[in-house]
Amino acid sequence: MTRKRRRLVLVLACGVGLGAAAALALSALSDSVAFFVTPSQIASKAPAPGRTFRLGGLVEAGSLQKFMDDGKPAARFRVTDGTGAVTVSFVGILPDLFREGQGMVALGTLAPDGTFRAQEVLAKHDETYMPKDIADALKKSGHWNPAAGPPPPASTWNTLVPKKLGG
């Protein structure tokens, strides 16, 4: 085998490997990416029912109800970003850090009746730390202008009315 042919075989092998990887990655990306959606975006342009996405926002104070669904612990609560709100239903154990008035991110789908069926609920932060997605959503909805200082206390977000930035 000449050096040239050997190199050709090597390059072909690499090409096949990387090509397969790229094809796999692209096809998997198109149907397994979960977009991050805020409650106000659901109100304006709801994702198709059955499509998995991530919902992020703050748990509305006083909205949490716990009940048993078919012998399993379940919860229902409302998630808000200050301008819109969505009812979330979840069967399972809520994470340790889950609190009313604090942020959470849930993975799930929209049911035909407009409630969000969560498969997974994450709450991974404390009073001072906020998930980046939620911070961005708050800034977008006008609840927090980073130039004006630290974010308002978490427990008051869901009662804030949007105010104009700089006004």
Next chain:
Amino acid sequence: MIPELGHFALALAVAIGFAQAVIPLWGAARGDARMMQAAPALALGQFIAMAVSFLSLVWSSVTSDFSVLTVAENTHSLEPLVYKITGSWGNHEGSILFWCLILSLCGAAVAQFGKALPASLRARVIGVLGLSGVGFALFALLASDPFLRLWPPPPNGRDMNPLLQDPGLAMHPPMLYVGYVGFAVPFAFAVAALLEGRIDAAWGRWVRPWTLAAWCFLTGGIALGSWWSYYELGWGGFWFWDPVENASLLPWLTGTALLHSAIVVEKREALKVWTVLLAIGTFSLSLSGTFLVRSGILNSVHSFANDPARGVFILALLGLVIGGSLLLFGLRAPVLSATGIFAPLSREGAIVLNNVLLCSIAAVVLTGTTYPLFADLLLGEKLSVGPPFFNATVFPLAAPLCVAMAVGPMLAWKRADLAAALAKLWWAALVAAAVGVVAAFGARPLPAIGFAAAAWLIFGALADLVARIRLFRVPLGASLQRLGALPRGSLGTTIAHAGLGVTIAGIAGMSLAQQAIVLLHPGQVAHVGGYDWRLESVGDVAGPNYAAREARIEVSRDGRVVATLAPQRRSFPVQQMTTTEARINTNLIRDLYAVLGEERDGGAVLRLHVNWLAPWIWLGALIMAAGGLVSLADRRLRVGAPARRARPAGAPA
């Protein structure tokens, strides 16, 4: 006083690091023997200064000196001693300092064990290590000073994150860091080789043990982290494709590729340019792994602090190290010429296949990990890439890797006979097929394929061993004698490959796990996975710095009590946090796993799992690391090559 001493020692380490970078590199460029000889002493000096600095931080933490900001923010006086010590590296500032300490340790180790290296190569390797050490020590000193004072000192500290107060986590970061930073040595060897403009078999023989050692630690560190998330986070899973987990997996994948391609450089003097690139890539991925995630650029559970100034510093540093080394590679790589020629069907060819597949897996994992970042920056879209993506891309690429893995070690160098290799493997294939068919009756197709792959790897490795020691062909005594005389390197290969099989069996078994979430009142019984779980009682337990609720669960099967589990929910008043302490009973075939959720209406919500073969996941990783260690004990690597011997004995000219 002690923190100031630590601060001074850190500054001293930066200064010595400068000298360690400049003097040997310049000396090597000019051919000045005296300047090159300064390298080992400087490397040792930097290590001592770093050690003093790190010990000062540990001391401040152990004595609860709350006038030091990091100590006040991350420890508490009531904390057990072990967490005061581990707390010193369980935060951003401390972890950077720890990272610098290990990097300087690498330099000192090359100085100590590299006496047989050619003088200019050793000077350059130590110089490159010094140069990267300076960058990160400067980062510690300027952007994340661990010795910052706080005045007036608070009466008590803010305590460590309760999730991190765990013995498993005491060991996880150090091991992982030694693994990450250990790849700095192959990186330094690669850069030094580019500067020298030559690579030969001796270079490959030098790089291999360092890579192997780093790889063993990284394997152990990843396994410990995964084990920790299994029993501490209480989610019942072992791998979540979180950015930080991926960040540790990426250098592991390319490091594994490097481990194999370095053999080809050593034995056959081929794949040189590729090996150099892999060494640079692996360390670059280690760097981005720790720093990109820590900087908060990637959204993760593990990110410590989001400080834009730090992010910019880190990005600049990463750009300098990675960009600089790649630039050097682009300029100098053409100088390194390949010599060894091999047919596609040969041991070298198999290793190329291994490299292509491992790097493809690394590429898709990297894509999935960074895609949300780019989608946000370029398209302004917020999205996340979850386990479905990684499962759909990694498994199809891992399958051919597993198939080839058992065959590869049986092929001869240069040109191999595939039929002869397969003839030795027929019974392993038979066992794998049988396992797959049996599993297919009881389980879904994917786990069945997993079990078949596991059997193929384990018995394939055994078949290799059997063929090597000619078991059943020569008398047993002669076989045992052959086993004793087998090179440790090939024995290590067998062990490590079988270890991966054990891990795959564990992952396949874990996918058959049965779980249920139930609300039980004391005295009630739940049936999960063929076991009867009876809630005895729920009560209060007091810990040193927490209060806990504890459920007592009696697990029985067919009326016989198998285990009593006492999962807890701990609340930490200082951090105002609750953690879930899962309790696990294992007999190596299955894990009984219980988590206590909330309590309502006088009952307790419990999550109960029966996880089949779960311990095998980490056991397999342990076996893999052990295989690496056995290989590390190979006489060939221990004795080391005499400097610049033209060609290793026995290799064809």
